[in-house]
Amino acid sequence: MNPSKEPDNHELQRVSKLSDEELVKRVVSLKDASAYGILYDRYAEKIYNRSLRFIPIREEAQDLTHDLFIKLYYKLKLFQGQSSFSTWLYSFTYNFCLNYLNRKHKVKQEKEQEFTDQLHDAPEEIDDTELMELKAEKLKAALSQLEVNDRAILLMKYQDEFSVKEIAQTLEIGESAVKMRINRAKKRVLEEYKNLRQ
């Protein structure tokens, strides 16, 4: 009988009941791998499913999820608790996916995008009710036709319900630029949706 095994299990049970924020503190201060394993169990599938929206090939999305969790281990100390851990983590996930795709496909960088934001006139304001009436299956197909930055901003806003401020912090751009991009992405997704009907 190993007497040291029992307290370990008790400790693991105790740690597994901790909140996300307490687990993060534990990982950062003690480099506790078991606490990190609990965070992984809570979020890995949510992150995997979010990355699948950008990388539809399963194996590639799985590799990206692995790489994200390795990078996250180093970056956990940057979590300040200003938002909930899940919001911070999803923001980290969006950035990670966008950077991955930008590197891979050499999509226009954010800075260039910001510059073009200033050049283009703001499109006419589109009401959300028009988006909410769309059929999910067709919306999925229309979203897949969009450029990744447009897709990401729509998913952040309408699926993960990020505020404009949170999107601005995630993309490191101004709030007015976020509003402009959301409106432009809405216009584009509606165009793609209408094209699918034809």
Place this chain on the structure above:
Amino acid sequence: MRNPFKELLENEKLPDLIKTKVMKDINLINLSIDLADLFLVKNPDIIKTILDDELDLRDKKDISPTQKNDPNSTDNE
């Protein structure tokens, strides 16, 4: 209000193998950090302490024997 974006949420399972790989890499990272800490932070401190002690000992030896109160030397006389 109905939100079609929420209906797009998928529930794909992530293979257990990914967790095994992540945890293996995390343990390797922790080991590397501990080793780096040992060799780059703790060991130099230990060596510095040993060298300082050594120098202190030498300084003591360098002091002339007449200045020392060596009980053995008086015994021999």
